[in-house]
Amino acid sequence: MTFETPLALPPATDQPTFKRFLTRVAEVVGRENIQVVTSKDELEDGSYHNQPYTHDPHHILDQDHFVASAVVCPRSVPEVQDLVKLANEFNVPIWPVSIGRNSGYGGAAPRLRGSIVVNLGKHIRRILEVNVEGAYAVVEPGVTFADLHQYLVEHNLKDKLWIDVPDLGGGSVLGNAMERGVGYTPYGDHWMMHCGMEVVLPNGELMRTGMGAMPEPRKAGTVPGRLDEEPGNKCWQLFPYGFGPYNDGIFSQSNLGIATKMGIWLMPNPGGYQSYLITVPKEEDLRKAVDIIRPLRLQMVLQNVPTIRHILLDAAVLGSKASYTSTQGPLGDEELDAIAKKLNLGRWNFYGALYGPEPTRTALWGVIKQAFSAIEGVKFFFPEDIKENCVLHTRHKTLQGIPTFDELKWIDWIPNGAHLFFSPISKVSGEDAMLQYSVTKTRVIESGLDFIGTFTVGMREMHHIVCIVFNRKDEDAKRRAHSLIKILIADCAAHGWGEYRTHLALMDQIAGTYNWNNNVLMRFNETIKNALDPKGILAPGKNGIWPTNYARTTHKL
């Protein structure tokens, strides 16, 4: 069998070994499911819709810095297991992705140059079960939010169950939960809403967590439904914890296992829905708005994960910077006010929704309106109030779990737009939010960019998502964006704020800020990593965790 010479070999692997390894891999997955990455040209396409992904379309370092030697697409869970065993045999690092649409955080690219990217989602993409009584689904890695939604539509289940979706519908349900991503309905905390996993361990063994560790009570095929094999017990997707240590968490944002199945709780159709937009006119109104939101969210008057979006995030979805202004540098207050006025939006725009029968919605809306009315110049909108193309029309779908693909338009704010997310956690406190906003805004503007961002409101914290948009064909702009995020991480750490998730290029730095008591957390994570994966084959460097056999100092950024 012949294989091309890759752009980047796996570390400590010579050409002949690499080819022998791929020959063995081909015996498992078929030659047609192996693609060697041979040149930069293959990495050029940044489209969200191409499959399979082999790289990071929003590369912040050199395009071929985080690059796979090859992409392998196994067709089944046993093939994933065999692949892991081969990786151990040949000491070749592998980097699993579900779909690879980890947009703004590294896409499908591996942390360690030359790793084998294992694209699980190309073939392993069944919806194994949608259970109406228990209100859950069981999915494989390749099932996207759009797929799951489509399934509900096709099976006439939308009147019974809703899914939760993030801003874009093309990502993996399982993969997003593994990265602890969020959506915007009451089921917005995807990790919290998962229940039961199947994982391939670094030694190739298959494990089921929680109640899935119970043996099958009946043989496969004796129960109707699409699961080839019945779940290990009757409550695998109903009760997350099982017996003894609750292990699921250590598989999230980690390199300890490859998830191959996941239960995800679905929201029962709430019996009514109304999305809304509340605009506040002044930059400084963020403070008041957040203090209004906190008690409402804690009391679940705000039932979902709402968002407070900066004017430029909405503006950028609706048009490029050039469509609004000829200014080249960061826009000032007057220009922001002018854009807000033009779009009939505020400097901050709060997107939420009401769930439940009409009397419930009316009661909640009354409380919310009254509370926000304390802000001078506040305006309230329902989608039907707005005739023009607007973000609320998109959010109206998102907040009821209907996937959309419009939101990423904001990367076209500037020509050849690409993006990088900076995602610190903030208190739901006006003072804290204002401080975090102004600290980050200052640095963004210093680096010559416009501040574009949003706060997504969890129960007791906010994910502050700062969208760093850069021209990916401008090497200097990329350097400045990279430099900016490094400064932001340091600034926020000095204030006691940490990030919840990050791009490949920043994993080491952020892991380094979680260093209380002489880095005990990292040493703890490394101990577990080395015990479960002594050869360090699984996703070395993921979230800053390097196995012993990859010297941190060599690879650290």
Add this chain to the structure above:
Amino acid sequence: MTFETPLALPPATDQPTFKRFLTRVAEVVGRENIQVVTSKDELEDGSYHNQPYTHDPHHILDQDHFVASAVVCPRSVPEVQDLVKLANEFNVPIWPVSIGRNSGYGGAAPRLRGSIVVNLGKHIRRILEVNVEGAYAVVEPGVTFADLHQYLVEHNLKDKLWIDVPDLGGGSVLGNAMERGVGYTPYGDHWMMHCGMEVVLPNGELMRTGMGAMPEPRKAGTVPGRLDEEPGNKCWQLFPYGFGPYNDGIFSQSNLGIATKMGIWLMPNPGGYQSYLITVPKEEDLRKAVDIIRPLRLQMVLQNVPTIRHILLDAAVLGSKASYTSTQGPLGDEELDAIAKKLNLGRWNFYGALYGPEPTRTALWGVIKQAFSAIEGVKFFFPEDIKENCVLHTRHKTLQGIPTFDELKWIDWIPNGAHLFFSPISKVSGEDAMLQYSVTKTRVIESGLDFIGTFTVGMREMHHIVCIVFNRKDEDAKRRAHSLIKILIADCAAHGWGEYRTHLALMDQIAGTYNWNNNVLMRFNETIKNALDPKGILAPGKNGIWPTNYARTTHKL
């Protein structure tokens, strides 16, 4: 320094070594904080209120089977760390308890005979913070539900924050969460509602999880509040996951660390409250009731963790078996009906509550009443409808987070009553609940006991708690109770049901039922255990996990 000879030495530790070890321990905690367990007589007192606990008042095996060699009460977290280091130095196993009121699951007794019980709660019992804005508390192991409630009362915070309590108020808030215990308000899943932990690792190092791994942004003492040292960052109790692997779960029901601080989310005062009781007359009504409950719970019309209690659980709280009947063996249908009639209760009794302002409560109550009205003979009660002493008056407190101490009265159903919990997880499905009930009831009656039990209703599952009451002074009754629970575990495993928690004596058997794919979960747990605790000093045998240096075959039950 002199120490008595213990009833049971730690395994592989001779008398002189044991005394040298305690001499070193005394240098850490003070001689007065060490109690050697010298005779059975000390184990006699089964009172719930005595402190410190040294044993299991509800021993199902011989009274001195699960017995500590000594109980040590450290006074601070650094003392816990030093103690762990000494345990490593001397190869002595330690068994940490927060308070030791793990009633029905082993009390304060260690799994491995001769272990040193570390009673954390006697001295380490501060409420470090109650944060109104963020709606959380930070507690040490010795803080009981009653303590935390009392704190809110004394600080006039009850109009702002409520706690969640289990059936009895004397347990540790932290310890209960670590065992994944449940309460009955909307915040009833204590593990889900914890946020941020501090743990002493098996090597004696101190680690903080989640955002607590961020370094202190400011020096200790510069911020008002009772925390000696400010939390590692601003969101330790606000955002659970942090960055990288979410490790908290592996410390629950495990032997991988000793929790010394925990954040726990508190419920904002909902602005109104109404408890209620719904009785259904027939045994078979359980099926209909559960099917009515499922959609209401999923829709959060049922906002809290309600319970469906068997008539004899309520009857036993209100009087002994002898006070109702002269029958010696298990009671039959006619007698159960007679007791239900006498107490004006049903064969099943559903205790719930409504939370929120009056219009909300009225709307929810309307939906609930209408749904339950499908059951013939159903009755609805508010506490004010009942003049006699009744369980609803107690539940009225429990369901709003006011601790009580009345519920354990049911162990006096028979003379010298003691108890053992059998706790399988069930679907929220009438068919499944009826099947699980009848499978367990059959075995309970076969063993000559009355069925006493309750279903506590989580979001998608029920914790079915079967209360096995036995005469602890009757060796034969104890043997039968022990035999019964072993049969119940096996029966339920054959049906695909697993237990969520158990008594020391059943940990091995239950862990053995979670054996999918050649026991891969146990081997995974053991790998982590051995990596973090190579000498196996921390709680060997906890939930069936034995470190390498304690041969499973020697100690397994």
